[in-house]
Amino acid sequence: MTDKRFHLSWFMNFTPDEWREPFGNGGTPWDGEFYIEMAKMLDRACFDYIMIEDKLMVPEIYGGSRDLALKAAMIAPKHDPAPLAVAMGMATQHLGVIATMSTMAYPPFMLTRLSSTIDSLTKGRFGWNVVTSAEDLAAQNFNMDALPPREQRYAMADEYMEVVHKLFESWEPDAVVLDRENGVYADPSKVHTIDHKGEFFNVRGPLNTVPSPQGKPVFVQAGASPRGRDFAATHADSIVSVANGVEGMKAFRDDIRARAEKLGRNPDDIKVLFCITPTLGETEKEAREKYDRVMMSDNFVTDILVSMSGITEIDFAQFDLDKPLPEKLVTNGESGTLDKFQQWGSGKTLRELAADSGGGMVSSLELIGTPDQVAERMGEAMAEVGGDGFLVTTPTLRVSRRYVVEVTDGLVPALQKRGLMRTEYKHKLLRDNLREF
Template sequence: MAPTRFHLGWFTNFTPDEWNKPFANGGEPWDGQFFIDFAQAMERACFDYIMLEDTLMISDAYGHSTEAYLKHAIMGPKHDPAPLAALLGANTRNMGVVATMSTMSYPPFMLARLCSTLDHICKGRFGWNIVTSGENLAARNFGMDELPPRQARYDMADEFVALCKQLWNSWEPDAVVLNRETNTYADHTKVKPINFKGTYFQCRGPLNTAPSPQGEPVYVQAGGSPRGRQFAAETADSIIAPASGIEWCKAYRDDVRARAAAAGRNPDDIKILFLVAPILGETEAEAKAKFERIHTAPDYLEKVLASISSITDIDFSKFDLDAELPKLTTNGEQGSLDAFAQWGSGKTLRELCIEQVSRGLDGLVGTPDQVADRMGEIADAIGGDGFLITRPFTTIISRQYINEICEGLVPALQRRGRVRTEYKGSTLREVLREF
């Protein structure tokens, strides 16, 4: 029997590249060339997509100071992913490009227009990572005192997406006729206002961009809380999820698929990719030595705690490293908090931080062959659908790590028949639904 194949994405952001390690690139990748090289290496390895994460503030959640964030380049500086998505789309041919854009920070018309434009530039390979934003500091950058409650944010996002879909469909697919005999570019009878009036948004329409190759972008979402999972199950083509052990991942996938089926969707149309950070070496001992170097570095714990503080709006500097965390809730990213904390596991905060090096699934430290075997075992146990590769926790992306994954791990997976060796679909949605 042929092994079950799975999908691969890469999770990154428009932040500094590695600048202060023996294998460094400079730390100023702002013209985008580093990311073009990055994306082209991923495309040679036949990744489904590169996902450009984003946030809209410089945090001070950890210790009520921006010091840790700016000193370690955590969450800042961070540049806008949309122009980078255009650059990457124009410099690749087959791989999808996904950009994060918040429903809090764009009027729906502007976001729909931007996504349509990017899908044209990417020739049908663009995806929108839908976020509602989870940080009060971000809300204050957009004129609010604080974020609305999570339920309200998702209610607004539901309406926001519904409005965008109507805008993308305000042009019939064949509205652009280019009729030279009648000198007609577009048939006005096939472009109509939508006159949308909802609880939160209203918009006349129609959109003023031509229909894009996919019609609508691929929808990517990270739903962790029950309400977030419901939103993702009803909307997403691909879901990015934290990893917190095989049992947790399987339960998460089963839950989302059940919600999708209940909403009338085919669960197989949703590809759930679990976030992992393999650590590779030519020998197992070498990989384990890398793992040790990462989590024993003097600034490792501060970086982890500052990062989790930022995405949850909880100050983790106030907790005892050698005690269990008390049960916590947040108006930020509850799913990420739950995956990090592993409630009821009996693990101390220090132990939880160390587990973050490879992002929550064990056995991903070793040679490319060892890690490829383990990823296959994990995928079989969970049931699919794939993995979202990212850098080991607290490190900054380098060409060295990119090459280890794209030229070491992926060929090992390809030899096992686990991942694709060529692209068959022409759009990102087709690539995701190939298997």
């Protein structure tokens, strides 16, 4: 019998929660307790992983100022995901924890060492979301005036990954012998320098951490452009994406699998998860009213445009909210995100594009209804796509405890009842759980 199950993960920010809403947590989650509780809930619900996004700057693109970004708490404040990943991983039993870390910000040795350490602390459940950063404001925090062009960033990232793999492999899997009788902790003949001398990086090695439970963390990526898809198909264990409906989801997954096969990889080793923002209610009418209420809120459009300006480095405050964008926009920032957002040629106003970005463009398909209705739609969509699963998030990436409960205690049981989601974990390591089906 064909396994109908698919993977379910969560995408979040280490930012204030839904601090303006009645069921928010007050906007002060900095001790991590709110997100640790959330991780425990996802662990009980048998999610594969929780992924923590990151940016390395305070945005000041929208309106030419950082004022609105800080007032709305969009993109900033944002705390470092790596310590939170450790805290969440050590508080859970099975859930994978994914931290976003930029190849621009970390020297390869430091990132490899940090990843190895966290994988050991979480007993083999750590993953790295590989990003190159796409904001000049971030580059200016790291001794640069501006980011290199996109193609050069990918060339640097390719070599960066080469170095990372060499460092992880600088200790052979059985290098630690723990021979107490002869006083030998590690066999020196099984620890090697890498002596990498490349175009962008010179790294001697070896790594000074022992091999972690997974050997290497799970690699997650979100490449959307053709170059980005090649990078993801080369390196990723899991790819996260936003697609336009079932046809777009299937086309993207088929394309990634074809690229992986051409590169000599087993496509089944790469799990493609599509972003969704389900809106749940006790009735379909209630869910629809909730959705419309969010989309029409006074703060929503500004929140989305502040975020989109920070990500794409285009000031959307310069355009009329109630008119279509006057031209097709280009950027050296996140071009894939920009292309999805602007929907050039659709005739939609900027206000409508913002609503789409929150309610539709962050979600690969519309999911509004009761838990049973949404679960049924998810199952039908995944059957057409062929796999591999979904990445739950919210329109502005802010989250409330209420929303988490709606998903873990409402949607998840509806999925499990249909045989669409695991009811228990079979493996200890994150990579093994991802490859289970």
